[in-house]
Amino acid sequence: MNTRLVKVRAADLDSEAGRKAIADAAAGIRAGGLVAFPTETVYGLGANGLDEDAVARIFVAKGRPQDNPLILHVAAPDEVRPLLKAVPARAERLMARFWPGPLTLVLPRSPLVPDVVTGGLDTVAVRLPDHPVARALIAAAGVPIAAPSANLSGRPSPTSADHVLADLGGRVEMVIDGGRTTVGVESTVLDVTTNPPAILRPGGVTREQLEEFLGAVAGPESPAPGATPGAKASAGVPAAVERPRAPGMKYTHYSPAASLMLFIGPPDLVVRTINERAAAEGREGRRVGILTVDEHLGAYQGGAATLLVSLGPADDGRAAATNLFGCLRAFDIQGVDVILAEGVDEAGIGLAVMNRLRKAATRVITVDWG
Ligand code: TXA
């Protein structure tokens, strides 16, 4: 298949060329095609969410397990009504406060939603993205758009059209290039069927924001490193046998080709430990990448690393989120064998960054003085 790449920035939506590109993409969606498009979080791989065959093609293009449900994206809050059994008052308030934006709500679904979208669950995930190009596309399509992140299953999520093409070029009809995404990590998935609501996946709307608005919030459970289906739990605790509440969270995710070791602890000690480890890996003939922050770049210069990549300033969690997936892909492009990554502060959006790093990691190493 030939993948058509079309550049549409927010500013182009008023131009004739922009309107035509969106109309073409929307026609592609209505015809059962796959269109990758930008959102404020990551790029999505979209199909008509009410068309079973079109949605089934998403799973094939991504190599995604069938039991991992998709989010339905809408262009206005009212468009969720036909998709849901009911809209509880609490959900209404969440939509009014956080939409458009990086918050996905899980609610009981209506019969209109095909099983292939929800993996057979009786709930559906809905979201109104805060990106003018995404909203123009959904509005023009006139149907909810089912869209997972537009990466091959298991790879880091795409934050630019280049990332999408690298993974899905030749597998989808069209990619809309809307530039780099701003939030950089996926939406927060909030289960609103429980009391209190539970964070199933930390993301662009922070736990602190939700707590402030709702009072109490449950979750998220921290993921095991490199979690795989059927993986054994550590420390003698049996692996959970019940169905995970966020089915997607049990799969390996965000994995660069290199193995990633995540180091957590006092910053000075983390830097020292990573330098020692880099030297040891280098002696074994492995190419080493280090994921760090601006302030620590100097401490690694002249060391054993082949590639030093910074998430940004240490105190800027938003920058770390924006840059994270692009950084992970940069290591792959350079072909490093092992990535040594510094953990970040889990306050605010740092919780989502650390969630993705833990899931990308093959090993998590906690260091401490003494
Ligand atoms: O920011 C985002 O959310 C991006 C953009 C494109 O909107 N989308 C995204 O989709 O990250 P995806 O498919 O990569 O992740 C959706 C997550 C998965 O962990 C999935 O298991 C969970 O949402 N999910 C979807 N429907 C669910 C449901 N009914 N119950 C529980 N979890 C659900």
Ligand code: MG
């Ligand atoms: Mg994904």
